[in-house]
Amino acid sequence: MAFGCSPTLAFLVILAYQLESVMTQTKMCQEYTPTVEGGQCTPAMKQCDFKLVVAPALTMTTPDGTAIYLSTSEYAAYRSDNNSKLSEEELRKVILADGYQPASLVTVVNGTMPGPCIAFYKGQVVTVEVVNGLTSQGLTIHWHGLDQTKNAYMDGVAFVTQCPIQPGETFVYYFTSYYPGTYWYHSHIGAQRSMGIFGPLIVREKNDSNPAYDERTLVLQEWNHDFSSDRMDLGVYQKNGSEPQWFPRKGSKTYDGTSLGHFQFQAGLINGRGLFFLNGEQKTRTPLEVIEVEQNRTYRFRLIAAGAIFPYRLAVEDHELSIVATDGHDFQPISAESVIIHPGERYDFLLTTDQPPKDYMIFADTLENITHKHTAEAILRYKLGTPGNPYTVTKRSCGGNCSVFNCPFKIMPGAVCKLLSSARSHPSEPRAPQGPPGEIKQIFLNIGFSGPGGQSSVNGIQFEIPQLAAILHPNDIPNACPARCGDAGQQCECAHKVKLERDKIHQITLVNMGTGKGYSHPIHIHGYSFFVVKMGFPDYHNDGLFNQDNADIRCPADGPCNTVTWANDSWNQDPNSISGLILDDAIRKDTIILPSGGYVIIRLKADNPGMWFAHCHIEMHQLNGMALMFDATDGQRGPPPGFPTCGNFALKAGTIVSFPLPASPTGVSSNRMAAAPLTNLLLLVAFIYVLLC
Known part of the structure; x- marks a missing residue:
């Protein structure tokens, strides 16, 4: 049968394309397991x-749009339309906060x-x-x-x-x-x-x-129902740090006397639930998250800090923690009453349920040195236990000598600090990369508030979002930093990047010193799990308050400290000569605490090509420019087919615009999605056929 000059063939060609697409999807469905929506895989799945x-x-609010309200006498919630009490299953479908x-x-x-x-x-x-x-x-x-x-x-x-x-x-x-x-x-x-x-x-x-252990997951965050990070950024940081009239409270300080921030704490949440406190007074009776366990068993808890600013000290009433991993990497167990966790970090700990069966409080206090309660809470419930009232817990069972792991300072009132630097990697973990001095590149990054006008910065450079996807055009970023940025006394606002040399060992010293230093920053580096080879803390008074910056770093006492070197010149020449380096059993992390007035030395081998973001994980600090990009794009593969692009659209200088506009205006534009090659070919054949007919 002849099709003649009709669109029939074009239709069949397009249909063939559609069938080809369906066949490809069907093949994928036959080869693999069907889509899993937000659940868990099985080991057999490829x-x-x-x-x-x-x-x-x-x-x-319920999924059907009905408002709910809390009881004033019990920890329960009710529908507003018929006053019926919500079951736990129904509560799971409500965002309680x-x-x-x-x-x-x-x-x-x-x-x-x-x-x-x-x-x-x-x-x-x-x-x-x-x-x-x-x-x-x-x-x-x-x-x-x-x-x-x-x-x-x-x-x-x-x-x-x-x-x-x-x-x-x-x-x-x-x-x-x-x-x-x-x-x-x-x-x-x-x-x-x-x-x-x-x-x-x-x-x-x-x-x-x-x-070996059943698992429980705890996601920890602070909550503020009045302010967002954007509003905080505009209200505080864009005012050059001055406190605006509308702001509800003064900034708080932590135990070493350094400023923690202005963000108003209204609640801490564990797995999305918490209690609202105002000036230390409880205002809501929210049904808290309940973690059910059985007596005389050991559980692995996965603790995730998803918050925007506050570090927390988490403990479980009458139970000791055995901390065994951080950021996806195992280390030799450390026993403690509590663990401190900062935004972006994760810690795994083992907990043995060896207490009388009842309800116990899981509680996480902020590190603010204040008298009223800023706490996130959940309930550890023993099955078959006697229901109790864990909400009455007001003090720690260990008294005045509680052991605390991962302190961002050396001294904490009423506690014995176990520093992160005391942890040693599990024997199954690899060793830190090592080599002669000539094969190790040293990089210094002072992270704090030494940017223009006292803004968030790295080495005095306030990070500006690239005006395109930097990974696609690493050498053609429109707002890249000029060469003068980073020089002594120079402050800039630009898309800051630091080059990593391919396959070379890099020893990066993160510094939080000088007039722009702030509270201990949680620094997250994308693309690499690095080795923490040394932590340097400042000098403290006997009461734990900050005295002066660590003397290992050459930094002016009254300056921003944006050009950093070691005070010991031999350390500048030979990275391996630095005293106190941990190389054989250093722990691995991707988010590390940078002490106020101190430093952290990390090592990594630049063997993962890409453009990798590095930043403070306090959300307001990152938004305000406490970030940079590590450019490791040498040897990088090209983007996947059809990868979206974006960028500025601008007329060339001197262009005179006339109407009607030409089909392709002078300028730079980017298509968002390129079609797959086979799709283009088939559709092109169909289009040409229709034109010829």
Whole structure:
């Protein structure tokens, strides 16, 4: 049969394209297991597929839009339309936060805060389809702690490794991990993380079908139903640090006397639930998260700090913690009454349920040196135990000599600090990279508030968001830093990047000194799990208050300290000669605490090509410019087919605009999505055929 000059053949060609697409999808479905939406994989799966939908939501509201209210006499919630009490199953579908009313607007993943747990096994391929259901904001999702080895385009940092996912658009991330451990995911654009876009991510051993311990996950955050990080940034940092008239309270300090910040604490949340306190007085009776356990068993708790600013000291009433891992890497167990965790960090601890069966309080206090209560709480409930009232817990069971792990200072009143630098890696972990002095590159980064006008900065450079996806054009970033930036006395605002030499060992000294130093900063580096080879603390008075900066660093006492060297010149010449280096059993991390007035030395080998973001994980600090990019793009693979691009659109200088506009105006523009080669070919054939007919 002859088709003649008709669109029939074109239709069949297009149909063939559609069938080819369906066949490809069908093949994938036959080869792998069907889509898993926010659940957990099984060890037998070769690939696990997840779908995350980010959309706005209201706290204290049921999925059908009914407002709920809290009891004033019990820890319970009721529907406002019929006054019926919500069951625990019904409460799981409500974003409670601190129980404050009226409802707060949040942006969440799959309707929950925290978002659903993504769990998979070592070496599995994972795809995550992210749908931007917001109406006014772009979006990216960062997979915090995953190195994204040779997969930098999937790191999820807006304008560093990708263009934002625009409202209504979808972006499919794909990755794997060979390091079992505790990780998390969160938005990496603006203040969306503190507004609710985050969730746990767990990588398990492939052969761990019968793990030694049952697991429990605790996601810790602060909560403020009046202010966002954006408002904080505009109200405080953009005022050059001065306290505006509208701000509700003075900034708080921590135990070493350094300033912790102005962010108003209203509640701490564990797994999305907490109690609202005002000036130390409890205002809500929110049903707290209940962690059920059985007596005389040992559990592995995965603790994730998803908050925006506050460090927390977490303890479990009448139970000792055995801390065994951080940021996805095991270390030799350390026993303590409590563990301090900063934004971005993760700690795994073992807990043995050897107490009488009843309810116990899980509580996490901020490190603010204040008299009233700033605490996040949950309940540890023994099955078959006698129900109790753990809310009455007011003091620690260990008295005045509680052992605390991961102090950001050496001295803490009423406690014995066990520093992170005392931890030693598990024998299964690799050693820090080593080599002769000529093969080790030293880099110094002073991180604090020494930028223009006292703004957040690194070496005096306030980070400015690149005006395109930097990974695609590493040498053509429109707002790249001029050469003068970083020189003595020079302060800049630009897209700051530091070059990493391919396959070379880098010894990076992070410094928090000089007139721009601030509270201990949690510094997160993308793309690498680095080795912590030394921590240097400042000098303290006997009462634990800060006295003076660490003397190992050459830094002017009255200056910003943006050009740093070692005070001992031999250390500048030979990185291996620095006293106190831990090389054989240094622990690995991706988020490290940088003490106020001190320093941290880390080592990594630049063997993972990409453009890697590094920043303070206090959200307001990062938004205000306490960040930079590590440029390790030498040897980098090209982007995946169809990878979105973005950038400025500008007319060339001197261009005279006339109407009607030409079909291709003079300027620079970027298409958002290129079609797959086969798709282009088939559609082109169909289009030409129709034209010829």
